[in-house]
Amino acid sequence: MTPRQIRFWSLVRRELSRFWKIKRQTIAAPLLEAFLYISVFGAALGSRIDELHGVDYVVFIVPGLVLMSWALNAYTNNASSILQQKMQRAIDDQLTSPASPLELLLAFSLGGFVRGGLVSGITLAVAALLVDMPFEHPGVLIVSMLLCGAFFAQLGVLAGVRAEQWDDISFIQQFVLTPLIFLGGVFYSASLLPAPFDVLTQANPVYHMVGLVRYGFLGFTDSNVVVSLAVLTVATAGLVALNLRLFTIGWRLRA
Amino acid sequence: MTSPEDPTAPALQLVDLAKRYATGVDALRGVSLEIGRGEFFGLLGPNGAGKSTLIHCVTGLANPTGGTARVFGHDAVDNYEHARAAVGLAPQDINLDQFLTVFETLDYHGGYFGMAKRDRHERAAELLDAFSLTDKRDDKTRFLSGGMKRRVVLARALMHRPRLLILDEPTAGVDVELRLELWHYVQKINAEGTTVLLTTHYLEEAEQLCDHIAFIDQGAIIAQGTPSELTQRYAVSTLEDAYLQLAGRSELSRAGLTAEEGR
Secondary structure, eight states: OOHHHHHHHHHHHHHHHHHHHTHIIIIIHHHHHHHHHIIIIIIITGGGSOOBTTBOHHHHHHHHHHHHHHHHHHHHHHHHHHHHHHHHTTTHHHHTSSOOHHHHHHHHHHHHHHHHHHHHHHHHHHHHHHSOOOOSOHHHHHHHHHHHHHHHHHHHHHHHHHOSSHHHHHHHIIIIIHHHHHTTTSSSOGGGSOTTHHHHGGGOHHHHHHHHHHHHHHSOOSSOHHHHHHHHHHHHHHHHHHHHHHHHHTTTTOO | OOOOOOTTSOSEEEEEEEEEOTTSOEEEEEEEEEEOTTOEEEEEOOTTSSHHHHHHHHHTSSOOSEEEEEETTEETTTTHHHHHHTEEEEOSSOOOOTTSBHHHHHHHHHHHTTOOHHHHHHHHHHHHHHTTOGGGTTSBGGGSOHHHHHHHHHHHHHTTOOSEEEEESTTTTOOHHHHHHHHHHHHHHHHTTOEEEEEOSOHHHHHHHOSEEEEEETTEEEEEEOHHHHHHHTTOSSHHHHHHHHTTOGGGOHHHHHHHHHO
């Protein structure tokens, strides 16, 4: 490896080892949470709910749960890692290294991206063992999941850089992300919503993400796949550009 | 971003370096300074004089608002990759990652500076030995005593064999043993060619170790020279007395203290 490759891999390795060292909290706990959702909403309550768009309720909610796992883990991992290192000023070790703003941004992003992908992947693998999961459009599914993971990984980086205390991170998670995810149609179909909520929900970006992932699995969506993919791509690229700018000027990282 | 290095460029060259924080505080007011290759340079001044800000501008932890800082000819802002690669920083405040072990701290740092795995392991073992940390190798840094943490910070700064070593008050609150271990080690690598920039409040240490001294106050260099030049210029016998004279506090001289005690 060239010195630059060693540098980048070391930055990434640092972020991966952080969550791996506390995997009970960062991997096992979110997996348990996902299975509780599947058990309660799918197996227990699902038997009382009619099929939605031709599939069992439990099958209907798995795509949303898989997405939610990636989204929340990518966000919390990156936000927490950056804030923690800022508070200890341990981040100065990376900031005084020859690493470029892009290298730093990508490394900090990849920690949560990989953790989210891991939790999401295991959730899906186990769900696929328990219920018969269709994979109607694997191409759309893979692209959508990667884009959603990247979007929330970037959002986590932004929150971590901006945060000055733990409350700043949990506020966004509890009061912004969780409502958007729950109201984004993870557990229901938007077509069941009464007016005007069936239209209002379209302003929720997570609605489009759930729609894409559900389309990838089930071949059905309430939203327009092309528009949703385009919006998600632009939003993710916008966040990358914003974060890169913040790392370049050192906003809340360098004095 | 490859630029050939000027072999005659000084280790550190500051020209009118200025830093105004967002709060409006002028921490550096046009500092010009030159540290030759292989020098042991002392930057002395009271708390809040601008020493750490100057160091932060050189290492990328602060963005200068005016002037330039060059490390071995590489601009610290425009050519930060080469400038930072040449610098090792032991900051004033201990800033270790509590999740990492002592060895991991050194290993990651070496990685950030592009060192290959084998080189990292050999260098880490060498530094663990030099700073009496070998038996703490696999301890998490959060469980170390204050003195041990300070050793790790110093070893980390040296990990990538920097050509310019910056020690920001490295001996504050440190026991005699570590202090002497550090000075022996730093004198050795200085003799081997490493340039050292030291800030300290222990003026006798600076007088003993440094080839050149600069006094900084309120963000400006107020005097500089060799220790003997400074003592001669102010007609005093110690660097501390020269410093006190510059600070307008000659009445605090130890000479007076000893005389009064002797009565």
